[in-house]
Each structure stands twice: as structure tokens, then as C-alpha cells.
Amino acid sequence: MSKAAKVKISTFLxxxxxxxxxxxxxxxxxxxxxxxxxxxNEIFSGIGFIPKNPTLEGYIxxxxxxxxDIDILKAMLNTYSIVIPKVIFTLISATITAYGFAxxxxxxxxxxxxxxxxTLFLPQVVLNVPQYIMFHxxxxxxxxLYPALIVPALFAADTYFVFMLIQFxxxxxxxxxxxxxxxxxxxxxxxxxxxxxxLKPSLVSCxxxxxxWSSNDFMGPLLYVNSPKRYPxxxxxxxxxxxxxxxxxxxxxxxxxxxxxxxxxxxxLAQDTFVDGIAAGGVKG
Amino acid sequence: xxxxxxxxxxxxNAGFLxxxxxxxxxxxxxxxPFGSSLFYSFTDFHLFNHISKVGLFNYAxxxxxxxxxxxxxxxIKYAFLTVPLKLIFALFIxxxxxxxxxxxxxxxxxxxxPSILGGSVAIAVLWKxxxxxxxxxxxxxxxxxxxxxxxLSEPKYALLIICLLRVWQFGSAMVxxxxxxxxxxxxxxxxxxxxxAGKWRQFFSITVPIITPVIFYNLVTQLCQAFQEFNGPYIIxxxxxxxxxxxxSLLIYNNAFKTHEMGLAxxxxxVLFMIVCTLTVIAFVSxxxxxxxxxxxxx
Numbered sequence: 001m002s003k004a005a006k007v008k009i010s011t012f013l014x015x016x017x018x019x020x021x022x023x024x025x026x027x028x029x030x031x032x033x034x035x036x037x038x039x040x041n042e043i044f045s046g047i048g049f050i051p052k053n054p055t056l057e058g059y060i061x062x063x064x065x066x067x068x069d070i071d072i073l074k075a076m077l078n079t080y081s082i083v084i085p086k087v088i089f090t091l092i093s094a095t096i097t098a099y100g101f102a103x104x105x106x107x108x109x110x111x112x113x114x115x116x117x118x119t120l121f122l123p124q125v126v127l128n129v130p131q132y133i134m135f136h137x138x139x140x141x142x143x144x145l146y147p148a149l150i151v152p153a154l155f156a157a158d159t160y161f162v163f164m165l166i167q168f169x170x171x172x173x174x175x176x177x178x179x180x181x182x183x184x185x186x187x188x189x190x191x192x193x194x195x196x197x198x199l200k201p202s203l204v205s206c207x208x209x210x211x212x213w214s215s216n217d218f219m220g221p222l223l224y225v226n227s228p229k230r231y232p233x234x235x236x237x238x239x240x241x242x243x244x245x246x247x248x249x250x251x252x253x254x255x256x257x258x259x260x261x262x263x264x265x266x267x268x269l270a271q272d273t274f275v276d277g278i279a280a281g282g283v284k285g
Numbered sequence: 286x287x288x289x290x291x292x293x294x295x296x297x298n299a300g301f302l303x304x305x306x307x308x309x310x311x312x313x314x315x316x317x318p319f320g321s322s323l324f325y326s327f328t329d330f331h332l333f334n335h336i337s338k339v340g341l342f343n344y345a346x347x348x349x350x351x352x353x354x355x356x357x358x359x360x361i362k363y364a365f366l367t368v369p370l371k372l373i374f375a376l377f378i379x380x381x382x383x384x385x386x387x388x389x390x391x392x393x394x395x396x397x398x399p400s401i402l403g404g405s406v407a408i409a410v411l412w413k414x415x416x417x418x419x420x421x422x423x424x425x426x427x428x429x430x431x432x433x434x435x436x437l438s439e440p441k442y443a444l445l446i447i448c449l450l451r452v453w454q455f456g457s458a459m460v461x462x463x464x465x466x467x468x469x470x471x472x473x474x475x476x477x478x479x480x481x482a483g484k485w486r487q488f489f490s491i492t493v494p495i496i497t498p499v500i501f502y503n504l505v506t507q508l509c510q511a512f513q514e515f516n517g518p519y520i521i522x523x524x525x526x527x528x529x530x531x532x533x534s535l536l537i538y539n540n541a542f543k544t545h546e547m548g549l550a551x552x553x554x555x556v557l558f559m560i561v562c563t564l565t566v567i568a569f570v571s572x573x574x575x576x577x578x579x580x581x582x583x584x
Contacts, residue, residue, distance in 0.1 A: 025399055031421060096304075096307075107298075109301075121561075127322065131314065134318060218405075218516050263401070274397070
């Protein structure tokens, strides 16, 4: 066999592999989309994704409110009233912290940086119980403004983002900042006028990840949100699944799909940023 | 004079002032809970009662009660099954994607979507629909004449299904591997192929050693995550059948927030923390043996 033929065959095999794995990866999602347009009788009668008698029944029922207190749209509104402040607060606090660590020398800096890094590995499970007790005392549990979920973001609680920004800052030369200082900018002005514009791409990637992770967050709301009218989408979908599974799958699947549509849109608009962001965190780390 | 001093103090400590918000948050939301959790773990603290006993009894329970021991064993099984499978898959696919093939980006996206959505409840719901007794997996098995399997109510399979949900989300590890593979210089492969090393040989003797730092990073982060897995068992199997998927974080949740045994839950969390710590330390110590850091990296 010639070398060219060998190369062709191995390329072909690679494509077969990629397509096969890709199909397994994505088919569940495609099936899910199809299933939301099927009748409940049809959903589990085959494995195809194209509905025989397309119906909007699932979606119409998905819009139905639950016990009068909440429906999927309201739940999503709740989700984003947690997610959006959380993203904004995280960006601000993580940038300030990263700036302090990456550009200044002060007493105890190395020790504090080591502590910052070690919190990356601190399991949340250990903190859940005492944090709950603390937030319970603060009266933050089941609060209408979700402080238990949002306030920690003001203090750069998700240190992963601080770490990511520090990595990016290290790659940015300091000359511009020095020039700004000579021009009379103090460090706050420098941060705002020089650092933030340069960090923009990495800030976008932090914002996207925080958006995804907080939209998906289930444990947080499970602990700190009790009344259905305040449920974010993650809790609401779970509630409806427990209530309806067994008979009303098109409704449950339609609701699930609706709940991830914003995330899907954000992902497709910004997929390169996601890929670059996660790669940067891992490889440089 | 005083003002000048103030300025001087400010400029010397500007960095500290910038990190101060994080430090305050760290003390309030991490250190204090961390410490109090250790204290609670030695007490019979109950959310609605005062502490009446202090001692090692929670830890004694953990090491003697079969239900708790089982939960730890299941968690270890889960982690040791999920993490290697996920990493092997991620590395293998990243390796194939790294050949200059057309349409790589489309495949990369396809593989990455499950990771980005996988944490959501929607995907857990989907997983349940796929693996339930009349779900599409069983329909598919039926085509091949195999009999249906009760994936979610058979103890020996249920844990596997929970693992699969995470293995299916190998995308983020893959993206990290892919970025690392792109950094491996082509010259090395060229030299190796002149020496007659085949593709597999090249993979194991060039690619893998060079990207060990990234393998290490992925291993540690994935282990930490796996030991804390909660959503899958909570949403899909509720810890059943017969506690076969009651991973430790689910048991902690049940103890703390269903029966309000905060003391016991804290002790369990600490034992979990110790296990994760030990594994991380083992990983860090052993990295001298297997992780290759190039000098130019300066690490």
C-alpha cells in the first residue's frame, strides 16, 4: 500500500471516530428537542427525534403555572435576577483583587496568594453546613433578593476568576501603566483607564463562565430558596419533574429546554471565547 | 507632614487595599465557616437545638455505621470510575482533533456542549428520560434483541449511569488537552517519525510526557469535583435504589437539611475533605515522579 493511501485511510478512520463520538455526544440533545414536539404517547415509542404528529402541547403545558405561584418564565426571571448581579459583582471584585495581587508588592502578599490558590481546592461541601447556619442567622435564607447567593460575589468568593485574571494580567506588559503613572494617574485611575480595557477579552470570558455556572447552579438555590414563587429555573424544573414525570414528559422536557435556551444562545454566540477561556485557565495554570 | 505620611502609607499598601474586599469575604465566608464546621463536627449540634454533647461520637459513627461507610465507598468508586474514563476520553479525542482535519471546530463545539450545559437540571432530566425503563436506550437494546434493563432501579447499574452523565461531559477537559497539544512542537514528531516511531509510539513517548502538567491539572480538578458530585444522584436517582447512589455529598445534604443533624453532617464533610486532601497531596508529591516541567516554563 502506498503512503498516500495509508494517510487517506487513517484520515478516514479519524473522521469516522469523530463523527461517531460526536453523534453520541449530541444525539441526546437533538432527541430532546424532537421530544418536546411529540405527544406523550409517542415520546418513548421509538428513538427517532422527528415527531410523527408534531404538537405544541408540551410547550403550551410548560407555560402553565404551578400552584398559581410560579411558571417557567417567572422562574427564569428569578434565575437571571440572581445571575446578572452575580456576574457584575464577580467581575468587579475579581478585577480589583487580581489587580492588587498582580501589580503590587505588599507585606504578606505571597502568603495571601498561596491562600487564594488553596481556596481553589477547598470543597464547597465542607462550607455548606456552617454557611447555611450563618446565612440563617443573617436572615438571608429564602430572602426575596437572594443575598445568600449574590453577596459573596461582592467579595470575589469565586477565586477561580481571580486566578484567571491574574494569569492574564501577568501576560500584559507594564509599560502602559507606568506611562499612565507618569501622566499623573493614581492606581485607581490606572486600573479603570488602562487595565480594564486591556483585560476586556478575559473579562468577557469570566462573565460568560460565571453566567453559565450560576444559571446552572442547583445546590445554592436548593439550600437558600424555599418558597416556590422565588424558585429559579433549576429548582422549578426539578419540582415539575418530580410532580409530572411518569405521564407528562413532553411538558417536562419542553420546560427543561426552555430553561437552557438562554445558555445555548450565549454559548453559540461566544463559543470561541469559552474554548479560549477554559484553555487559558488550564494550560497557563 | 501628617498628610505626607498618610500618602506614603497608602502607596505602600495600595495592593493590600485592593485585595482587602477579597480578604474580608474570605474571612467571613470561608475561614469562619471552615473553623466552625470543624467545631460542629465534634458536637451534636442540631439546627433547632443547642449543643449538649461534645466529643468524637460523630467520627465514631462515621467509621462504624454501615450506611455511612458504604456511602464513602460508593463515592470513591464513583470518583475512580468517572475521572479516569473522562480523562482518557478527553485526551484521546483531543489527540484526534489535533490532527489538521477539516471541520475540527464543528466537532470541538459538538463535544463541548454537554460540558457547558451538563451541570444544568435540564440535562439531568434528559438523562432520566434516556435511561428510564422505557427510555430510548432500552428501545435501542430491543432492536438488537436484548432485553430491557432497569438502569435506574438496579443498584449495580444506577451508579454507572450517574458516572456516565459526567463522562459524557468530557468536553472541558478535552478543550484543555487540545490547547496543550497545540503547544507541542511539530519538530519533535518529525524527529520521531524519522527515527521510525509510529503514531501510537509517538503518542505515548512524546505527547503524553510533554503534556503531563496539564494531565496533572485536569486530574486534580476533576477529582475534587467528582468527590463533591451532588446533582446527578439527587435529581436522577434520589440516592436510590437501596442507597446505591447515595454519594457522600448527598448523605451530608440529607443529614444536614432533612434531619438537621448539623454536627454529624459537618463531621462527614470533614472526613470527605481529608480524603480529598490526601489524594491531592499524593498527586502533588508524586508529580515529581511523573510530571515533566520543561525548564523554559520556569516551574
